[in-house]
Amino acid sequence: MPDESATREKLVECARQEFLEKGYMKASLRSICKKAGVTTGALYFFFQNKEDLLSAVVGETLGGLMELIQSHFSKELDTEAKMALNGDASEDIRASKEILHYLYQHYDIVLILLAKSQGSVYETIVDRFVDVLEQHYDKLTEQISAKLGQPKPDRYIIHWASHMQIDAFVHLLTHEKDEEKALKNIEQIVAYLVAGWVGAFARK
Amino acid sequence: MPDESATREKLVECARQEFLEKGYMKASLRSICKKAGVTTGALYFFFQNKEDLLSAVVGETLGGLMELIQSHFSKELDTEAKMALNGDASEDIRASKEILHYLYQHYDIVLILLAKSQGSVYETIVDRFVDVLEQHYDKLTEQISAKLGQPKPDRYIIHWASHMQIDAFVHLLTHEKDEEKALKNIEQIVAYLVAGWVGAFARK
Amino acid sequence: MPDESATREKLVECARQEFLEKGYMKASLRSICKKAGVTTGALYFFFQNKEDLLSAVVGETLGGLMELIQSHFSKELDTEAKMALNGDASEDIRASKEILHYLYQHYDIVLILLAKSQGSVYETIVDRFVDVLEQHYDKLTEQISAKLGQPKPDRYIIHWASHMQIDAFVHLLTHEKDEEKALKNIEQIVAYLVAGWVGAFARK
Amino acid sequence: MPDESATREKLVECARQEFLEKGYMKASLRSICKKAGVTTGALYFFFQNKEDLLSAVVGETLGGLMELIQSHFSKELDTEAKMALNGDASEDIRASKEILHYLYQHYDIVLILLAKSQGSVYETIVDRFVDVLEQHYDKLTEQISAKLGQPKPDRYIIHWASHMQIDAFVHLLTHEKDEEKALKNIEQIVAYLVAGWVGAFARK
DNA sequence: GATGAATGAGTGTTCATTCAT
DNA sequence: AATGAATGAACACTCATTCAT
DSSP: OOOHHHHHHHHHOOOOOOOOOOOOHHOOHHHHHHHHHHHHHHHHHHSSSSSHHHHHHHHHOOOOOOOOHHHHHHSHHHHHHHHTTTTOOHHHHHHHHHHHHHHHHTTTHHHHHHHHOTTSGGGGGGHHHHHHHHHHHHHHHHHHHHHHOOOOOOOHHHHHHHHHHHHHHHHHHHHOHHHHHHHHHHHHHHHHHHHHHHHHHHHH | OOOOOOOHHHHHHHHHHHHHHHHHHHOOOHHHHHTOOOOHHHHHHHHSHHHHHHHHHHHHHHHHHHHHHHHHHSSSOOHHHHHHHHOOOOHHHHHHHHHHHHHHHHHHHHHHHHSSSTGGGGGHHHHHHHHHHHHHHHHHHHHHHHHOOOOOOOOHHHHHHHHHHHHHHHHHHHOOOHHHHHHHHHHHHHHHHHHHHHHHHHHO | OOOHHHHHHHHHHHHHHHHHHHHHHHHHHHHHHHHHHHOOHHHHHOOOSSHHHHHHHHHHHHHHHHHHHHHHSOOOOOHHHOOOOOOOOHHHHHHHHHHHHHHHHHHHHHHHHSSSOOOSSGGGHHHHHHHHHHHHHHHHHHHHHHHHOOEEEEEEEHHHHHHHHHHHHHHHHHOOOOHHHHHHHHHHHHHHHHHHHHHHHHOO | OOOOOOOHHHHHHHHHHHHHHHHHHHHHHHHHHHHOOOOOHHHHOOOOOOOOHHHHHHHHHHHHHHHHHHHHHHSOOOHHHHHTTTOOHHHHHHHHHHHHHHHHHHHHHHHHHHHSSTSSSGGGGHHHHHHHHHHHHHHHHHHHHHHHOOOEEEEHHHHHHHHHHHHHHHHHHHHHHOHHHHHHHHHHHHHHHHHHHHHHHHHO
């Protein structure tokens, strides 16, 4: 929004391609500039350094994604707990599809974030997503265990399951380029994960 | 086995440390040689290039691991199918623990393989593990679906679940340094995963 | 006098800080403009180049200093020669204090000139001060040697002693931030230097 | 002594020229390598960085000079004090000539050290020389003042006079390329400085 | 078996300066 | 009077790799 410079936009666009192709570390600023038809000096007029350029590529999308995830996983838990007890995964599926849609709308950038950002500040971004989910599931299992009169799953298993859920998105993205097919698959994945939670309670 | 040169071994050992510390891409051959107290020429006498050195570090352990996994997931499926139908996960747990034990015995190298090999041939190693599991589960679900008279889960969900299972190991390894604790956690994970399979069948 | 632009003044002010902090060579025009809140284009509207900017910072003060020195060392020499012969250094001390006061009033700029101008036209400024003194002492020693009937000190020693006198100011400035203390020290320095001249005559 | 590589020596030699010509900061490693007919990689095989290269150029000579100065100014002071009281500067002259000879034998390098090292670790090297002299003169004036029954000159004036003495060497070196002429001049300089000390005592 | 030396292309980054608007 | 954009050359430094000895 704030910037309308054509050169800047061309740089961001070429950087996106380069990061996607080679990953952050192997990406070459020279190569990006060459593609964009400018000199390195021009790049450094718009961006402070390599990492800042990555942020420019990724920032907006990341912000939106973070918001989306938080909005889904920071809601009132009561309804969700009840649905979970009834084995109703419809809400989970709806949320997952919404997120998935966002991911596919920003396909390249999300891929850079999740799989090509090694060596940058974003290399641990997955962990931050996991954190959000983990807090959500911590509270949710708390409620469910209270209602069931059964012990809550281990901290570790909650963390792990949150991780798995994020990994499920990553996997979809990296293995299925077509959004429609991905949307079909996500339903089954959610079914698997929901059933997994059942196992997590039963076991304990 | 084939090599008994002290220099070679020192190089491999120092390379292991360097790869573990910095990851494959950021690892410096110079730095490895310095630690080993030899010159780069010596390194290039024993190894063809950087990647070959990584193979020397990782090869044996990887081979053993591949064998172990294959031995577990290429057996006769009949018994396993029956156990699965009875909800008996004891065999799965036993197998998982055996693999986990192997992973912890070769902790550093496995970590390099699974989390520090980006930029090398091994960056897709996880996929090869997944392949083995996928083939196994493909056949297993075939049998189970036949016995249940229910449709088999999708190809994708089989692939994905296999991936999740491998990721579970990766997660354990990277989040839990202590083998004993990891062994406790794996039980719950297996419970979760087994329950997940149930969900995968039910859905379809 | 000639310029009243607020931007120009801000630039000169910020340049002064930067030059003082980093020295001429390491000073960055970018950094100066940033501090001043303008772009490099603005700087180049007012100044031709980096050196011209330094001149703007330093020019007026340098001019005043040059005048002051010249006014002190281009006077009639007769009286001074007589005082010197009587061992009376009071006039020298007075002059030195007046110059020193000027230096401390323009502390930053003088410091830039004397110690931070390497790489610019002013890196040899000390030599120009020395020239003035040298001419003065050349004539003065001429008179004194005539009156004493003793040979004049060597050209070199006259040049050197002039240099020492300038260096004395530089040293004071760089080692003593407080003007009052500097004023006390200068008396002893003058005593040292005057006595030195005696030695210069005696020797020859 | 320790190194006999022709390339290394050529690099050191070319670096000496470059540092002398442009000063440390403006010296370009590229340019040095070009002159030496090697690539930058070769330079970095022998030296850790730009500063290390400067050390290689300057180190030995600096070590020798430091020793020489220390050997002259760390001796027993008793004789010197007596000579000073008798106005006998012959020993001072002898020492100064010996040092001066050393300086002229290593003309280029000394010049680099004293006048071209700004931006490197050596930019404050003069201060270290001054320190040695200052300590020497502190003790010497102590003895002399005791014998004279007169107060010792100020700390500041001792520091300053030490500085002047070093500056005298710097001045000679930078203004007189011919050692023989320099040797003649030094006698008069010493006479001036010795007389100056007399003034320093008288004043106080 | 291993060294010491060297290559050559590459890295991200900074700089004073220019100029159309 | 000043901006925003861009140049182009330079910088110190690092890398995997090679090879004569």
